[in-house]
Amino acid sequence: MASIGFSEETKISVIVPVYKAEQFIEQNLIEIKKRIQEMFPVYEIIAVIDGEVDNSKEEALKVKGIEVLSYKENKGKGHALYHGFLHSNGRFITFIDCDLDLNPSQIINFVPYLTSADFAVGSKRHPFSKLQYPFLRKVLSFGFFVYSYLILGVHLKDTQSGLKLVKREVLEIIMPLLLVKRFSFDLELCFLAQKHGFRTVEVPLHLTYQQFEGVSTTIRLKDIFAMFFEVLLIRYHYSIKKTYQKNFWKNKNWQ
Numbered sequence: 449m450a451s452i453g454f455s456e457e458t459k460i461s462v463i464v465p466v467y468k469a470e471q472f473i474e475q476n477l478i479e480i481k482k483r484i485q486e487m488f489p490v491y492e493i494i495a496v497i498d499g500e501v502d503n504s505k506e507e508a509l510k511v512k513g514i515e516v517l518s519y520k521e522n523k524g525k526g527h528a529l530y531h532g533f534l535h536s537n538g539r540f541i542t543f544i545d546c547d548l549d550l551n552p553s554q555i556i557n558f559v560p561y562l563t564s565a566d567f568a569v570g571s572k573r574h575p576f577s578k579l580q581y582p583f584l585r586k587v588l589s590f591g592f593f594v595y596s597y598l599i600l601g602v603h604l605k606d607t608q609s610g611l612k613l614v615k616r617e618v619l620e621i622i623m624p625l626l627l628v629k630r631f632s633f634d635l636e637l638c639f640l641a642q643k644h645g646f647r648t649v650e651v652p653l654h655l656t657y658q659q660f661e662g663v664s665t666t667i668r669l670k671d672i673f674a675m676f677f678e679v680l681l682i683r684y685h686y687s688i689k690k691t692y693q694k695n696f697w698k699n700k701n702w703q
Contacts, residue, residue, distance in 0.1 A: 459490040461538030462555075465528035466495050466546045470503040476548050477511040483552035494536055495546070498528040526626060526633025533623055541619055545610030549581070549655055558613040561649050566618050567641050569604055570611035571650035581657035592675065596632075599679050600639050604650055607638040611653065618646050624699050625692050627685055631671060632678035639682060640692065 462484055466473055477495060484491050493514045497505045499522025508516045517535060529543055540562075542555050550570065558568040572579055572589060579586075593605055612634075618641060628636045641648050685691035 457490060458488075458540070459492065459538040460484070460488045460540045460542060461533075461536035462491060462493045462542050462544060462552075463529055463532035463536065464493065464495045464544055464546050465498055465525045465532070466504050466508060467498040467522065467525070467528075468502055468504065469546050470507050473504050473546055474507040474510050476546055477508055477514055479548060480544065480552045481511065481514060484555075487553070487556045492536065492538060494532045496528040496532040498522055498525065524630030524633065526629040526636070529633065530623055530626065530629075533619055539616055541614050541616055543610065543612045547610075549657055550609070550611045550653060551656075554611060554654060555613060558611075558651050561651050562613065562615065564647065565649040566615050566646040567638075567648040568613045568651050569607065569638060569648060570609040570653040571604065571606040572609055572653060572655060573605040574650050574652040576652035578652075578654045581655055585657075588672070595676060596635055596679050599683050600635070602635065602639050602642060604638050604642075604648060606650065607635045609634075609653060609655070621696075622646075625695050627691065628678050628682065630678070631675040632682065635679065636682050639686075643686070643692075 462480065464477070464480065469476070473495070477493070481493055484493060495508045495514055495516050497508065497516065497518035500518055500520050501522060505516060505518045508514070515535070517531060519531070533541060542558075544550065544552055544555070554570070558570070561568040571577060573593070589606065589608065592608065596602055596607070621644060622637060622640045625640055626633065626636055638648060686693075
């Protein structure tokens with residue numbers, strides 16, 4: 449691990465976006481902390497409550513040794529991850545969804561891939577991935593990949609999975625440019641990483657779909673339309689309005 453910057457002193461920041469998870473968030477944060485401790489001597493875990501709409505914050509605060517951030521209004525997964533990143537200081541950053549469809553122990557498998565890359569993205573369509581999740585979600589995921597490839601040309605076959613490992617310097621450049629705060633945040637992140645020439649690589653996943661009693665997992669039609677619209681919005685801001693390019697230079701001291 450030392451060859452890519454990991455050592456006994458290297459700190460990793462684990463950012464967990466949380467929304468309407470009061471039923472399981474305490475248990476899952478305990479599990480995340482346990483697994484991260486086993487893999488990395490120096491770490492921080494930041495849970496970001498994306499809207500205080502239930503008791504997720506109170507449940508998360510029960511877990512010792514984890515930083516809990518929150519704000520009143522739901523602003524989307526992208527905003528939650530950005531908020532967590534701003535409060536982090538690790539050399540490497542990992543994003544992991546709070547439902548634990550993806551076992552946190554898998555993050556150690558991402559480390560060797562950063563030998564030749566800046567950004568390791570868990571991919572459900574990697575030939576070595578092992579998947580247990582509903583057929584409809586597989587169809588929608590594949591459809592979104594084809595659509596986003598046609599519109600944006602992102603070469604990654606899966607940008608939406610909830611497990612990623614990235615070097616801090618990559619996010620320091622890309623995070624301030626992000627415009628999408630909800631469904632297509634992951635795609636926008638990967639798109640901009642590609643446009644900036646950062647080396648991105650897909651990593652195999654073991655995904656086991658979790659369904660919690662009383663927690664709705666229905667895929668709403670309006671959410672699907674919102675994701676497809678956001679892809680067009682990304683292309684518009686990059687190719688026509690040049691918003692990303694303008695914001696990039698606004699963040700630079702040398703002009």
